[in-house]
Amino acid sequence: MEFDLGKFPIISILEDMLEVPEEHNEKTRNNPSRAYVRDAKAMAATPADVIEQPNAYAFVVDMPGIKGYEIKVQIENENVLVVSGERQREKRENKESDGLKYVRMERRMGKFMRKFQLPENADLEKISAVCNDGVLKVTVQKLPPPEPKKPKTIQVQVA
Numbered sequence: 001m002e003f004d005l006g007k008f009p010i011i012s013i014l015e016d017m018l019e020v021p022e023e024h025n026e027k028t029r030n031n032p033s034r035a036y037v038r039d040a041k042a043m044a045a046t047p048a049d050v051i052e053q054p055n056a057y058a059f060v061v062d063m064p065g066i067k068g069y070e071i072k073v074q075i076e077n078e079n080v081l082v083v084s085g086e087r088q089r090e091k092r093e094n095k096e097s098d099g100l101k102y103v104r105m106e107r108r109m110g111k112f113m114r115k116f117q118l119p120e121n122a123d124l125e126k127i128s129a130v131c132n133d134g135v136l137k138v139t140v141q142k143l144p145p146p147e148p149k150k151p152k153t154i155q156v157q158v159a
Helices: 010-017 034-044
Strands: 048-052 056-062 071-076 080-087 110-117 122-132 135-142
Touching (some): 048 110, 056 110, 071 122, 071 135, 080 135
Antiparallel strands (some): 048 056, 056 135, 080 110, 122 135
16 A cells, blocks of 8 residues: 555645755645744743642743743733743854854754643732743632622512
């Protein structure tokens, strides 16, 4: 049995992930957009833990080498927590004459992003974010549980 690889989008996705130049792609394939692939790579490269505490949710995200002011923490679409930013390569004054060259580059540079769907009991007015030693901790307080409804008593009229 033979397979027509052109019918499977995995080749196209791999080409986008490997950033194969556009002229090598067939324009007729249903490729995910470059922005989608870029965002997917950014999310995959940003590890996080989500912890439920009695009164809050904690989102702990590794951010080595990122300064707190380079991190953006936002709420979008009313209940989605978004942590994003960009890790940039160290800037060197005189690139050509300093004699440095990379022998191996494994640390990911570029944009990073994580999105978390917040539960219904998240208090969007009580969110804090602290970055310490390359670890970002976003704390979202929980709303207090609703008061149990008391039964309503109806006065019975005598006719």
